[in-house]
Amino acid sequence: TKRYTITLLPGDGIGPEVIAVAKNVLQLAASFDGIEFGFKEMLMGGAALDLTGVPLPEETLSEARNSDAVLLGAIGGYKWDNNEKHLKPETGLLQLRAGLKVFANLRPASVLPQLVDASTLKKEVAEGVDLMVVRELTGGIYFGKPRGFGTNDSGDEIGFNTEIYAAYEIDRIAHVAFQTARKRSCRLCSVDKANVLEASMLWRKRVTAIASQYPDVELSHMYVDNAAMQLVRNPKQFDTIVTNNIFGDILSDEASMITGSIGMLPSASISDSGPGLYEPIHGSAPDIAGMDKANPLAAVLSAAMLLKYGLGEEKAAQRIELAVLDTLNRGFRTGDIYSAGNKLVGCKEMGEEVLKSV
Amino acid sequence: TKRYTITLLPGDGIGPEVIAVAKNVLQLAASFDGIEFGFKEMLMGGAALDLTGVPLPEETLSEARNSDAVLLGAIGGYKWDNNEKHLKPETGLLQLRAGLKVFANLRPASVLPQLVDASTLKKEVAEGVDLMVVRELTGGIYFGKPRGFGTNDSGDEIGFNTEIYAAYEIDRIAHVAFQTARKRSCRLCSVDKANVLEASMLWRKRVTAIASQYPDVELSHMYVDNAAMQLVRNPKQFDTIVTNNIFGDILSDEASMITGSIGMLPSASISDSGPGLYEPIHGSAPDIAGMDKANPLAAVLSAAMLLKYGLGEEKAAQRIELAVLDTLNRGFRTGDIYSAGNKLVGCKEMGEEVLKSV
Numbered sequence A, B: 001t002k003r004y005t006i007t008l009l010p011g012d013g014i015g016p017e018v019i020a021v022a023k024n025v026l027q028l029a030a031s032f033d034g035i036e037f038g039f040k041e042m043l044m045g046g047a048a049l050d051l052t053g054v055p056l057p058e059e060t061l062s063e064a065r066n067s068d069a070v071l072l073g074a075i076g077g078y079k080w081d082n083n084e085k086h087l088k089p090e091t092g093l094l095q096l097r098a099g100l101k102v103f104a105n106l107r108p109a110s111v112l113p114q115l116v117d118a119s120t121l122k123k124e125v126a127e128g129v130d131l132m133v134v135r136e137l138t139g140g141i142y143f144g145k146p147r148g149f150g151t152n153d154s155g156d157e158i159g160f161n162t163e164i165y166a167a168y169e170i171d172r173i174a175h176v177a178f179q180t181a182r183k184r185s186c187r188l189c190s191v192d193k194a195n196v197l198e199a200s201m202l203w204r205k206r207v208t209a210i211a212s213q214y215p216d217v218e219l220s221h222m223y224v225d226n227a228a229m230q231l232v233r234n235p236k237q238f239d240t241i242v243t244n245n246i247f248g249d250i251l252s253d254e255a256s257m258i259t260g261s262i263g264m265l266p267s268a269s270i271s272d273s274g275p276g277l278y279e280p281i282h283g284s285a286p287d288i289a290g291m292d293k294a295n296p297l298a299a300v301l302s303a304a305m306l307l308k309y310g311l312g313e314e315k316a317a318q319r320i321e322l323a324v325l326d327t328l329n330r331g332f333r334t335g336d337i338y339s340a341g342n343k344l345v346g347c348k349e350m351g352e353e354v355l356k357s358v
């Protein structure tokens, strides 16, 4: 038997509900390959703020660092929205990403045939969408310095941030992106704003240079404003997209909404060597927290990504993916993806059905 | 008779074709109110680069400054795409915006009943969309300093830009936005990334403070990633959106594509006192340039915005808007908005039909 240590960070809102489901599915699916898990649940986000005064306690980060992978639910909520920056749940998430050095964020967005009607896009536009956004996650304007507040020469208050990329940061995310594209349809679109921003000009230059190491991958470049349009006009044109931290934040959310089933979408954030961070795309949904209404499938599919990208356990990962499809085929739907003729279930019941399908 | 001086900047690609149409429509529509125009055509963009070596010649800027309004076609093309930054057509556009101090960019995006099928969104989602993006245009990361290239401590190449806003810049765009919302449905959504960026925190603070001067306008705040999603999920929830330069670039393009008829969408960029800059949302479309295939209606509607926002000639502006609707009702369509049962026409013929409808 193989044994892995997993740090669970249930977080806030619907986080604990979906993590409870994902944990059970992960455990069962991996057991068939003789895999055992040691789970350690730690505080993170608003839950950590309330109990420890900081959004990412040191013990959480060190436990996460020493584990084989980290599974996060969701963080944030109205209660902490007006906190000062260093006391925001979001700041804890950024500290976790930086602390784990997970520079590459993989965000698949695909439209399942079973859920094509959930998209607000016309069926012929949404059908068959299957793309992957590779977002740089530990650099750019999220972390660039100098940043802060001050006054300008006229005594006026100013707020400022720095969008900055070093060649090595671009190179390493580009390698992840080319390798990701290689496992898919070998088409990579790099998104930047190189007609205006120097940081983007360097981005384009480095990505272009690295392309020569991947002659089998077809590279194209697109400006971010155009990419935001093309995702609406014809999302099927995209296979793998690589972009910086802030553009990736915007475009991956846009892409996920195009699928119409954001409650289904997982993500993986990986580093060069240490443990990766796996989490649903969706937020903490405080309005339905504790009501057993959340869709746990994004967390469940995040557990599948954890198996695949984090532990290299592809078979167990696939077992989860197939179980999710089977559960959908058997007609089970949480409220967010419900359509007439299917069976409306809560978070827990959906989890039980997935377990049956594993 | 009233007399206004208009600087025409046909620019590149389809720019000259659509400006020729817009000029004729502008002239005819305004003539009924005894308005006369002095038009002065100047070089700009790639056209200027080829003839003068710079994308915005000094004479163009000074002529524009001394006119009552500026009507621009489009700039850019493959030919100049790999130029150095100071020799890019885009740089000329940024210099023009800065030179005219047009800090407020108004970008309407509405779905006309006649064209609802052109949207890739389902009819019930697209129908009735009518929103206005107010984008800050002369600040933020587009113009912030320091910017450039360098090497970091490890000798690695870096590229960097500065996202920076001063209180006065936020205040003045906020006033434009609140006043714009007031003339519409009195709902304003301010979009930022205040959970991460200091520049956005100041943005949110100032917009919130200014709201007290507009008690009749309902203000909400939204993070940019969520806004990118909500535009796809339910664009009708928005009336007026105000945001910074780079987020506005991305979201206004996304919003325009949601209408499905980007060839129809105009924009106005206005300053505190000097002449405004009016231009279609669409680019120079080099692939169809000179083929009489372009849709001139975005340029024509930009001329209407010029009359309304630039000259205060609301009656003449409305005459143009009604003429465009009438032309669509009579079934004339350029290729980009063509659907079965309508009459396919080129750029020139579309212009002639609009003139008949004026």
Ligand SMILES: CC(C)[C@H](C(=O)O)[C@@H](O)C(=O)O
Residues within 6 Å of the ligand: A090, A091, A093, A094, A249, B195, B196, B225
């Ligand atoms: C919560 C927030 C800081 C975060 C981000 O902007 O990265 C979120 O939007 C995401 O995309 O994971």
Ligand SMILES: CC(C)[C@H](C(=O)O)[C@@H](O)C(=O)O
Residues within 6 Å of the ligand: A195, A196, A225, B090, B093, B094, B249
């Ligand atoms: C051409 C480019 C510099 C410009 C911008 O980014 O502002 C364009 O995309 C626009 O939105 O008008």
